[in-house]
Amino acid sequence: MNKLTLAVAGGRKTQSIIDRCLAAPRGRRILVVTYTMANQDQLKSRLSRHRPMEATVDVQGWFGFLLSHWVRPYLPKRFPGRRLTGFDFPGDPGRYATGENRFLDQAGRAYKLHLAQLALETDGASSGSVVDRLTNLYDEIHIDEVQDLNGYDLEVLARLMNSTIDLNLVGDVRQAILHTNPQERRHKPYKGLNIKKWFEEQEFAGNLEIEHQATTYRSIQTIADFADGLFDPSLGFAPTVSVNAIATGHDGLFAVATEHARPYLETFDAMCLRRMKTSAKSLELPFRNIGVSKGLESQHVLVAPTDNVTKYLRNGKALEPSAACYLYVAVTRARASIAFVCDRPELLRLPIWTP
Amino acid sequence: MPVPAPRSTDATSITRNSLGPTHSATVWRTLSFRSTILDYLQQFDLLTWQVSNLTLLPKLKTPFRFPSPAPRSFVHSSINVSGFGCRFTLTVEYKHSIVVKTWDNVSEMIERIVIDGYRRFQRLDLSPIPGLNIVVGDNESGKSTLLEAVSLAFTGRVNGNWASEELNPYWFHQGRVKRFFEDLRAGGATSPPEILIEIYLGEDDEPQRMRGVHNSIGADCPGVSVSIAPSDDFAEEFRLYLADTPPSILPVEFYGIEWRDFADNPLHQRPRELAVSYIDARTIRSTSGVDYHTRAMLTDYLDGKERATISLAHRRSRQLITDETLKGINERIAADESFLHDRSVGLQMDQSSRTSWETGIVPQVDGIPFAMSGQGQQAAMKVALAMSRRHETAFVLIEEPENHLSHTNLTRLLSRIQMLAGDRQQLFVTTHSSFVLNRLGLDRLHLLHDGRTARLTGLDESTVKYFRKLSGYDTLRLVLATKLALVEGPSDAIVLERAYLDATGTHPTDVGIDIVAMGGLTFGRALELCQRLDRSVVVLQDNDGRAPDEVRESVKDFLERGKRELLVSDQSSGTTLEPQLIAINDESLLRKVLGVASNADLNTWMTNNKTESALRILDSPDSIAYPDYISEAIELLK
Numbered sequence: 001m002n003k004l005t006l007a008v009a010g011g012r013k014t015q016s017i018i019d020r021c022l023a024a025p026r027g028r029r030i031l032v033v034t035y036t037m038a039n040q041d042q043l044k045s046r047l048s049r050h051r052p053m054e055a056t057v058d059v060q061g062w063f064g065f066l067l068s069h070w071v072r073p074y075l076p077k078r079f080p081g082r083r084l085t086g087f088d089f090p091g092d093p094g095r096y097a098t099g100e101n102r103f104l105d106q107a108g109r110a111y112k113l114h115l116a117q118l119a120l121e122t123d124g125a126s127s128g129s130v131v132d133r134l135t136n137l138y139d140e141i142h143i144d145e146v147q148d149l150n151g152y153d154l155e156v157l158a159r160l161m162n163s164t165i166d167l168n169l170v171g172d173v174r175q176a177i178l179h180t181n182p183q184e185r186r187h188k189p190y191k192g193l194n195i196k197k198w199f200e201e202q203e204f205a206g207n208l209e210i211e212h213q214a215t216t217y218r219s220i221q222t223i224a225d226f227a228d229g230l231f232d233p234s235l236g237f238a239p240t241v242s243v244n245a246i247a248t249g250h251d252g253l254f255a256v257a258t259e260h261a262r263p264y265l266e267t268f269d270a271m272c273l274r275r276m277k278t279s280a281k282s283l284e285l286p287f288r289n290i291g292v293s294k295g296l297e298s299q300h301v302l303v304a305p306t307d308n309v310t311k312y313l314r315n316g317k318a319l320e321p322s323a324a325c326y327l328y329v330a331v332t333r334a335r336a337s338i339a340f341v342c343d344r345p346e347l348l349r350l351p352i353w354t355p
Numbered sequence: 356m357p358v359p360a361p362r363s364t365d366a367t368s369i370t371r372n373s374l375g376p377t378h379s380a381t382v383w384r385t386l387s388f389r390s391t392i393l394d395y396l397q398q399f400d401l402l403t404w405q406v407s408n409l410t411l412l413p414k415l416k417t418p419f420r421f422p423s424p425a426p427r428s429f430v431h432s433s434i435n436v437s438g439f440g441c442r443f444t445l446t447v448e449y450k451h452s453i454v455v456k457t458w459d460n461v462s463e464m465i466e467r468i469v470i471d472g473y474r475r476f477q478r479l480d481l482s483p484i485p486g487l488n489i490v491v492g493d494n495e496s497g498k499s500t501l502l503e504a505v506s507l508a509f510t511g512r513v514n515g516n517w518a519s520e521e522l523n524p525y526w527f528h529q530g531r532v533k534r535f536f537e538d539l540r541a542g543g544a545t546s547p548p549e550i551l552i553e554i555y556l557g558e559d560d561e562p563q564r565m566r567g568v569h570n571s572i573g574a575d576c577p578g579v580s581v582s583i584a585p586s587d588d589f590a591e592e593f594r595l596y597l598a599d600t601p602p603s604i605l606p607v608e609f610y611g612i613e614w615r616d617f618a619d620n621p622l623h624q625r626p627r628e629l630a631v632s633y634i635d636a637r638t639i640r641s642t643s644g645v646d647y648h649t650r651a652m653l654t655d656y657l658d659g660k661e662r663a664t665i666s667l668a669h670r671r672s673r674q675l676i677t678d679e680t681l682k683g684i685n686e687r688i689a690a691d692e693s694f695l696h697d698r699s700v701g702l703q704m705d706q707s708s709r710t711s712w713e714t715g716i717v718p719q720v721d722g723i724p725f726a727m728s729g730q731g732q733q734a735a736m737k738v739a740l741a742m743s744r745r746h747e748t749a750f751v752l753i754e755e756p757e758n759h760l761s762h763t764n765l766t767r768l769l770s771r772i773q774m775l776a777g778d779r780q781q782l783f784v785t786t787h788s789s790f791v792l793n794r795l796g797l798d799r800l801h802l803l804h805d806g807r808t809a810r811l812t813g814l815d816e817s818t819v820k821y822f823r824k825l826s827g828y829d830t831l832r833l834v835l836a837t838k839l840a841l842v843e844g845p846s847d848a849i850v851l852e853r854a855y856l857d858a859t860g861t862h863p864t865d866v867g868i869d870i871v872a873m874g875g876l877t878f879g880r881a882l883e884l885c886q887r888l889d890r891s892v893v894v895l896q897d898n899d900g901r902a903p904d905e906v907r908e909s910v911k912d913f914l915e916r917g918k919r920e921l922l923v924s925d926q927s928s929g930t931t932l933e934p935q936l937i938a939i940n941d942e943s944l945l946r947k948v949l950g951v952a953s954n955a956d957l958n959t960w961m962t963n964n965k966t967e968s969a970l971r972i973l974d975s976p977d978s979i980a981y982p983d984y985i986s987e988a989i990e991l992l993k
Contacts, residue, residue: 073567073618074575083569083619126568129575136563 002161004146004169004199004210008240009227009332010218013170014039014295017142018046020168024055024140031138032059035145035178039295043144058138062149062180063087063115066156069134070119071110074126078118085109113181116152123159131163138165145294146171150191151184154198161207169208173199174231175332177291177325193235193321214238218297218335220245222252226338227331230312230324248299248336254353255313255345256302261285263355264302264339271298273330280304283341290330301334303327304341313340313348463628463749464781465505467555469571472528472548474500481801481808483781487773489795490785492803493835498785501803502633502752505783506648508552508579509631509750511614511622515647519612522583524605526550536603547593548605550583555617562628567618578617579629586611630655631750632741634734649725650713652740655748669712673704730759735768742775750781757788769794792834793826802834802888811887818880828876833884837867838992839892841881847895847932848872849969851988854981858989868992878921882913891918893991895984898926920991922984933961933968935982948975 007013021030032047034040044059060068072084079100085108093102093111103118104110110118123130134141141160143149146169149157160167173196184191190198202208214237216224224240231237256264261283264270274280274287283304303309309327311317319327331338345352470479475497492498507513513521524532531548538545551571558566558576566577585593589609596606614622625631632655633648654662685701718725718740720732728736734756741751756772757765772782773795786792792800798819802809822830833839840863842848848870855863863870873881878894885892896906903923907914914921924931928938937945937957946953949971951960961968972979 068618068620072620073569075619076568076573126575129566129568133563133566136559136566 002167002169002208004171004203004208005213006196006199006210007170007172007213008216008224009172009175009328010216010244010297011172011213012217013172014043014046014144017144017168017170018043018050020140020142021047021055021057022050022053024053024057026054028055028140029138030055030057030140030142031065032057032142032144033062033065034059034143035062035148036292036294037061038292039144042295062143062153063112066115066119067110069137070130070156071115071122073133074122074130077125077129078122079104083108087115088112113183114152116156116180117186120152120155120159131159134160135163135165140166140168142168142170144170145175145178147173147176147195148178148180150179150195151181151186151188153180154187154190154195158202158207161202174227174237174325174328175294177322177329178294192325193231196235212238214240216240216242216244216332218242218244219332220251220336223331223334223338226253227328230319230328231321232318244335246336250300251336252338253350254337254339255348255350256339256341256353257345258283258341258343260353260355261302261341264341264353267355268300268302268337268339270300270302270337270339271296271333272302272304273333274304275306275326279306280341290326293333294329297333297335299335300337300339301330302339302341303330309340310342310348313350463560463577464557465554465750466557466576467553467574468501468505469551469553469555470501470504471551471571472531473504473550473552474526474528476500476504477528477530479808482810483783483801484799484810485781487782487784487795487799488801489792489799490783490801490803491787491792491831491834492785494787496803498787498803499635499754502635502754502783502785504552505554505750505752506631506633508554508581508614509629510625510633510651511581512647518581518583518614522607522610522612524607526583526607527605532605533603535605536601539597540600547585549585551580552582553580554578562626565616565618565620565626567616569615569617569619576617579622579626580613580615580617582613582615583610584613585609625651629750630748631752632737632748634737634741634751634753634756649718649737649740652737652748653716653718654713656740665712665716669715670706673706677703731761731764734759735764738768738772742772742780748780751783753782753784755786755788756784757786757791762790765790766794787831789829789831790826793822793828793830797822797830797884800834804835809888811884814887815883818883821880822884825875828874829871830884832869832871833881834888836869836871836890838869839885839890840868840870840988840992841878841892841894842870842872843895843897843932844874844965845872846965846969849966849973850932850936850981851895851985853973853978854985855989855992857978857981858986859993863992879910879913882910882919882921885919886913886915892920893988894919894921895988896921896923897931898924900926900930902926917991922988922991924982924984928982931962932982933965934958936979937961939980939982944977944979948972948977948979 005013005016007016017032021032024030032043034043040059040061047053047057047059067084067087075082075084082100082104084104088105088107088109089112091105091109091111092113093105102111103114103121119130143157146157148171157167157169173193176192176195179191187198199208199210203210219227219240219242221242221244224242228237228240250268262285265272265285271293272285272287273290273293276289276291280287285302285304287304305313305327306323308317308319308323312319312327339353340348340350342348464485465483468479468481468483470476470481472478475495479497479501481501490498490501503513507518511518527548527550535545535548553570555570555574556565556577560577562577564577565579566575568575570578570580586609588611593606593609596609616622616626632652635648657665681702681704688701689699718736720728720736725733725736738753738756741748753772756768760768769791772784784791784795796819797811798814798816800811802811822828833841840851842851851870852863855861855868878896882892882894898906903926906923907921910921913919924935928935942957945951945957949957949961949968951957
């Protein structure tokens with residue numbers, strides 16, 4: 001049966017996949033697909049601690065999965081005589097490229113932008129051999145961070161749902177900040193947070209069973225409540241329940257003045273997060289972009305807020321969904337505390353930390 | 356435990372609908388059917404479920420057994436197997452519903468071999484059969500090359516070395532090489548010779564990760580290919596080399612070898628699932644122990660646990676030498692340190708992979724190391740290793756098993772091959788021995804000729820058995836001859852030879868005509884074989900008192916005008932060759948040629964001394980006249 005678990009941040013989503021792999025009977029063939037490289041490495045190392053396992057478990061990234069199982073074996077069926085030579089991550093064939101040029105660059109590498117569409121067309125051209133081959137290779141496929149899929153990726157999911165493979169999807173739609181193709185127009189209504197609607201439609205059609213998991217093992221209740229509050233209640237997310245009751249002596253939400261950022265970092269060894277390279281340029285801190293912080297966690301987190309986030313903290317002006325998702329990811333990295341660094345901390349309506 | 360809801364069906368198999376509303380079916384395939392069946396059954400609550408209708412065909416040599424003690428609720432249990440590349444069906448019955456589950460393909464099977472431009476093969480397209488395949492052909496017809504190519508595609512190696520290290524200009528089809536250089540000198544645009552070797556497995560065979568359409572015929576199946584072509588990296592060097600009026604030798608240093616599976620993934624080592632054992636005719640006389648193929652066979656024979664145990668013990672013993680035996684020596688060196696170096700210097704046993712246990716362990720026969728035992732023993736041992744029940748090898752290649760073996764040992768080896776060749780392994784045996792061919796079964800023959808192959812199809816089962824019993828018969832002469840004449844006995848053969856010489860001035864053997872005496876074989880069986888091989892033949896038969904048409908009647912299905920003709924002697928001139936000769940020759944001439952005195956009866960003497968008369972006719976300076984059916988035969992043979 002196909003299953004989707006929508007869990008909150010810190011809900012041990014990845015661990016649930018590992019547990020399933022460990023519990024699988026001998027000879028069961030499992031593929032685990034994840035979206036980010038960081039997650040992939042983490043899964044591999046966490047699984048390798050348990051090897052040898054009864055089941056055979058392979059770990060692949062989403063793009064690697066599409067390239068090696070969907071495109072590479074059957075590419076000549078779609079484009080006779082062509083072979084896949086590699087992966088073109090940054091390339092863009094332009095909006096009006098058609099035929100081969102839309103999917104493959106000069107050197108025969110597949111564009112990341114249209115990879116899922118190429119995968120579907122290759123499966124179509126091979127009269128379903130792609131899925132048939134996968135059926136023979138794996139008994140179950142687990143997909144982590146499923147909320148990051150969009151556009152044609154969803155149709156790839158649909159084809160897997162209709163196969164005999166047991167599909168187990170795990171994700172958190174409030175962390176939908178990465179997109180396989182940000183410009184994709186296909187299935188645009190289901191982009192970002194709205195992917196939830198697509199899953200619900202699949203459930204309605206009988207292709208999927210959705211389970212909600214609202215317990216976090218990471219953030220304390222104060223942070224969980226703050227994270228829940230970022231989203232409009234009409235979206236219908238159940239309130240997060242924290243089971244982390246450990247007090248560290250520095251717990252909850254804080255504001256920190258720019259000039260105190262360095263002492264704060266030195267005192268708490270906080271993980272420093274920012275939206276992107278260009279934000280908080282004036283601060284000389286070991287920043288990490290929020291987009292690559294998924295799956296990570298830290299006792300204390302220091303966030304450089306964007307202007308919109310600052311406004312939200314000052315007067316509660318609602319964030320647009322994508323910005324809310326980013327902030328949700330950032331604050332849910334923390335177990336004990338969040339500190340927002342800004343020039344005028346007194347305006348944020350939060351306790352101010354001083355050295 | 357909840358009963359798993361049977362899900363989605365496969366169009367090729369039983370579907371939900373075909374079983375009615377209360378029935379359902381699901382299909383999957385797997386590597387090891389035994390563990391999977393158990394896993395599958397464990398999902399059911401066996402107290403409430405009953406398994407029924409599992410039928411076991413006797414063909415499965417390792418019978419399936421349920422775990423002991425067998426669950427009581429198994430009413431009736433066995434498993435259905437239908438041959439090689441087979442399908443297992445399990446029916447689970449519960450109250451009013453039935454779940455039918457099917458497993459496909461337990462063994463991998465080569466369905467097609469394509470070799471293009473490799474050595475003798477311009478293009479070879481062979482479709483092997485399940486189980487045993489016998490490849491026969493003249494010397495130099497490419498029998499060994501075929502096995503070598505299969506081994507190359509599966510292991511990436513030739514003679515135990517990586518193909519890239521062994522590549523030489525003579526790997527390429529020499530006809531193509533010659534044409535390439537001729538075209539080049541003539542200034543024509545021409546593409547350089549390339550080599551392609553492809554092995555196609557069954558569509559549903561493991562390993563499915565090697566499945567795709569990257570092959571020359573665009574088939575969707577798992578497989579491997581080796582392609583040797585000018586490398587893009589050396590395109591400029593290659594161009595310059597050709598521009599400079601080169602000798603007619605291909606510059607293989609500018610060639611690259613691509614070893615890939617049909618999913619277009621490069622291969623770097625022998626795929627585990629496609630274990631192949633290559634038993635070549637060469638025997639080892641070196642002191643280094645065993646060759647690559649034998650070592651691979653040995654390693655495959657041991658299971659992972661055994662390998663780990665040996666490896667550990669091996670490393671420990673080497674460490675022990677370092678720790679104990681070399682300790683004293685190292686202490687002495689340490690004392691002399693000032694003379695040697697300012698750092699600590701010492702000796703230790705080499706623990707690198709070059710000295711791993713595989714290189715140190717050799718098989719033995721009766722306490723004698725493998726390399727030192729007799730050649731026959733070596734061959735027998737390799738077969739035993741490769742074909743043992745527990746061996747993982749899916750494909751076994753055996754080159755000319757008749758080499759180095761006495762008749763008795765060969766018989767023993769063949770019965771072993773025959774016994775072990777079952778549903779589990781696919782075998783390729785090359786031979787130039789009729790005995791081997793007859794024993795292993797004519798219906799398994801692939802004839803290799805001029806780089807082309809022919810299969811013996813549709814041969815009557817009784818004919819296969821017949822030849823097996825008559826295993827001393829030189830069947831390969833029928834199979835391999837360029838032109839073939841079949842006669843009753845040796846005397847007929849000798850007379851025909853002389854008659855041919857008289858008529859044409861050449862010996863029949865010089866123009867590739869093989870005259871074969873039937874011996875114990877019946878003309879019918881021989882003609883059937885020739886017909887299945889689609890080869891032409893002239894048969895000369897005694898009339899034995901019957902009219903020619905009457906004789907022809909029994910074998911008319913196998914005859915074809917101008918291709919397979921049956922010539923029968925004239926009924927009125929006697930039943931066998933001897934009275935026929937007397938009838939048309941002057942008696943004094945015959946007496947002179949045969950050296951028979953006038954007081955002896957010519958007919959009686961000739962009939963009693965058939966072979967001797969024939970030999971005297973052959974050696975005589977005088978020519979005699981021959982009956983019409985012999986003259987006709989010569990016309991057909993010319």
